[in-house]
Amino acid sequence: MDRVRRGYHGRDWWGCAREGATLRLQYPDSAPLQAWTLLCVARSGEDAVPLADAMLSERPGDPWALFARAGALVDHPGRGEAESIPAARVAQTALPDHPDATWLLARALVVHAAQSEAAAFFAAQPGPTSAQLHALELAFTLNTPDVNTQRVFALAEQARAADPRCVDAEFLPGLWLLNRRRPAEAEVLVRRALELSPHSAAIRSTLWSAIRQADHRDAADKRAAIEADMRLLLLTRGDAPEALMAARQASQDMFKETYEALSDELVARFPAYQQADWARYERLAALWEARYERRQKGAPDPAADEHLRRELDAFIARPPSRPALLGDVYHERYRLVRDDDAAAPEALLAAVQAWAPHEQRNIHSLADAAVELAERTPYRTEAEAIARLALQRLDARVALVRAAFSDQAVVDSETAAFSTALHGALGAVLLAQGRRAEARAELDAAWSQGKRTSPELFVRMAALAEAEDRIADAEALLAEGLSRWRGEEICDKPLKRLYQRQHGDDRGYAAHRQKLEAAVRDRRRAALLSTAIAEPKPLPPFVLPRLGGGEVRSESLRGRIAVINVWAKWCGPCVAEMSALQDLADAFAGAPDVVVGTVNVDTKTDDLAAWLAERGLRLEVLLGTRYARDNGYDTLPLTLFVDHDGRIVFTHEGATERLVEEFTWRIEALRQRASAPASKLVRPAG
Known part of the structure; x- marks a missing residue:
């Protein structure tokens, strides 16, 4: 078991999973060995929860089976956030005072809990702790806002003192230095980590990043060094999805043919692994980014769009392990339908409704889709349901932000931005239904947030003003919205259509628009200069x-x-x-x-x-x-x-x-x- 555990903490997850499988042939009754093997399986990119459930079924109530299940859940992209911390607490209760169980609970908190909860856990630990717990506290500390060099290296030294062979005592400070553009110092520490764990794909990938950033190497030297080291990794771990993924990422800009070959190999050999999901997703993302560029240049390509549609459908047919990826893919599938002027209303409704259950992050985009549905189709009741669903998910989105940021100002700003977008979208949907009083209440709620950076909000407030026959207000809102980011794209057409409704055609529109912009320019300038910092x-x-x-x-x-x-x-x-x-x-x-x-x-x-x-x-x-x-x-x-x-x-x-x-x-x-x-x-x- 110790060899498998050391492989895990050495970030050689595929290697420790394979070694654990071999050792289990010799020691089939060792529950700790089986548990640590499953943790290695989970970190290598495979869904280990079914294997842990099977272990628990074979060994009901066994503490190590509970440990294995908690460890598998921590790395599960769909269930980890909700289930891993309770499962880790159960495992700790079953293994009281065992350092492995304490470490596992700490890892569940670091990965899935709010920063304050994880910080409180580490602060409460009595006396000397294991090297792995010191290393985990170091990993947590690297992601806190006020981390400093002294704290990083003090924690690394504590881990090193507890175990001179602790890989993360070298690797994590090296990664921290690299992220601060100190590649020469980082490379020294990362190479020390590789001496302790020579087959780790994660450590080698970080070494390649340090080589890329090195000022003392020219481009040819960097390329040669990375290529040689990549071959070494693939020679020793070429059967590991994590090694293929690391080499694939390093090849993307330097060795295009290698990049494509490794992408094919990942998808073909390891279709159930998270690395294959990412390879499939990144290929799709490249296709839809190319479509975006074509649209920006005014050069549509229906054949390429149809190819993208087929690839999106193929991805959906074999869902990934990470739900957020599926949400993004359904989102892009919706955009294809939205941008098709010939699409039937039923197709737009079906695209939004297929996407909605999978979208948890970009809820503002989902709310915008509800507006599109309300304004382009007769399905206004369904559009309202989508807009309200997005609002219901706001609390969950805010909770994620609170877990990610300790700075309350950041949380408040993010919350206000989402609240503005969602209430504004619901207001637009209600206005499309003719429910003007309710629409005004939602739009006023959006406007009162103070996040008036979105041109869409100006369009929606202008639509309400026009519905209330406040034409001058509507024009002023749209003229001001023109100055916001993407304002030309979002606000010019509504302003021109409003002019046409008032004058019968668009003759004289350009001069009218100039006059409107001049009228709001002084107000914009005063508002902008009022943001000067009182005490610079x-x-x-x-x-x-x-x-x-x-x-x-x-x-x-x-x-x-x-x-x-x-x-x-x-x-x-x-x-x-x-x-x-x-x-x-x-x-x-x-x-x-x-x-x-x-x-x-x-x-x-x-x-x-x-x-x-x-x-x-x-x-x-x-x-x-x-x-x-x-x-x-x-x-x-x-x-x-x-x-x-x-x-x-x-x-x-x-x-x-x-x-x-x-x-x-x-x-x-x-x-x-x-x-x-x-x-x-x-x-x-x-």
Whole structure:
């Protein structure tokens, strides 16, 4: 049993599952051996709950059978959240004071409980604990907001002292360093972990990430090092889905043919494993992302859409183990129907109703689908049921957010955003039914949340205003909505249709729209400038490498206004607004008192220069993954507006439709603050 347990804690889950199966031929009556083997099976990506249930049936009430079932549930993507913690408590009761049972309960709490509950558990542990419990506390600590280097390495040393062969005492600090863009230090620790557990796919995958980020290696050296190590892993663990998955992910950008071959192998050899689910899902995601790009370019391809439809149906026919993936696939299936102008109302209803039972995360999208159903089909009663279902799921969604974030402000912001979207959608559905008073109550509830960033909300409030014959209000709402992110896409057509209903055609619409936008511009500017921070804090100091060579120190910004955009290539809104950010930089290129720059937070940056050149972007890019993480810059895109004294006076989260205009307003406000006498400066309203 000890060998299997050590393999588990060495992150060689497929290896310990295979070794456990072999050892069970010699020791068929060892319940601990069987239990730990099943935990290895669960971590390797297979559903081990049926196997644990069978063990419990053969050994009713056996403490190790209860342990096995709890361990299998922790890693079950569908049942773990609800069932694993109670099951782990039962196992701990059955194995009182046993370190394995204590560790398992701690792991269930770390994976599925709120951070506060897991923290309280670790704080309550008496005296010295096992190396595995120290390592688990370290894993938990790495995901807490206020973690620091001293705490990380103190916990690692405690685990190492309890067991010098503790793999996670080396691996977890290495992973933490890597996430803070310290790849050279990370690589040393990860290689130490590999000496203790040489066949672990998870550890080797992290080593490849460290090699990718290494500044002292050129692209050819990185490629050769990763390829050689990948071959070594596949030689020793080529029959493991986790090894195939790790090699597949590393191959995606570097070895395209290898990536496709490993994807095929995963799906063919391990169809019941989570890794195969991810491979199938990622292939589908690539297809629907390609469809999105075609639509953005105005280049539809019906044959490609039909191919995507068939692939979605095939995925649904063999459901994945992770329910969230199925929700995403049904969502994309609905979008295909929604975007088909020839689709029958019954088809749209069927697509929404098929999707609704599987959607737990993107409930705002489900609510939007209810609006689409109410406005495009006669199925308004069914649409109301969908909208109310989304609202019912809000509490569960908020609970997930509370478990993920200890910062109450983050939770409140997320809750307000969802509440705004869901009440706004229900209001639109009720308005489509002609239930105006009820619609007004829901829309007022949405508007009162203060999260007026969604252009859809402006469209829905404008529809209510028009229904109440408040045409000027409706026009003003739509004109203001144009300035929100995606406002042109969402608000222009409703504004034009409103104009046509009032005037019979769209002649004169362009001039009318300009007049409306001018009327709301002063109000928008005043609202934006009112967000100035009452007591600005200094920009956190930095010394960051510049893409292309050299480094930039925060001190070099003093005496100038700095606009600093924090972004990543994987962030869609970030990418969408980059050309406008370039326009802003060009507009102020000759201004000695203004600097416009960016901080990129991608972990993989070796292709970043080519990516920027391909898009004609010449912005200064600093590499600051660790800087952003250490300072809590988690929402992307994020733009900081820093005054002459190095203080952050404005922040802007998310993308904006009117970037050049709105960012210029902030820059001009900072210029005025700098030139105004101290006695004339007035603190903004907080």
